[in-house]
Amino acid sequence: MEGITEGVNSMSLGVDNEKKNRIQVSNTKKPLFFYVNLAKRYMQQYTDVELSALGMAIATVVTVAEILKNNGFAVEKKIMTMTVDIKDDSRGRPVQKAKIEITLAKSDKFDELMAAANEEKEAAEAQEQN
DSSP, rough: OHHHHHHHHOOOSSSSSTTTEEEEOSSSSSHHHHHHHHHHHHHHHHHHEEEEEGGGGHHHHHHHHHHHHHTTTTTEEEEEEEEEEEEEETTTTEEEEEEEEEEEEEEEEEEHHHHHHHHHHHHHHHHHHH
């Protein structure tokens, strides 16, 4: 798995690999709602967010995007699929992996929903302290 990560990090697709609003999703490292909450924070800062994944992590990216859309936080801007060659050290030859990039933009109700969620969180914390 580390070889795949290194391959992804060293890929050059002729685009800006250091996009500040890109989240590269893994299906092994973090729980699903880590990515949902991270995407919300990115949208607060950048107005849109790009979710990117390879191989088996594609299902996680699609799920994160659907959660954000169904809860009214985001609208779909662009979906791109492709295959990329990843150097596999164990086999000694490049391996093709599926890749997806989903770009989501803030919905019109995003700020209202975030404010409501923060109020609920503060109320729950205040109740916990009592």
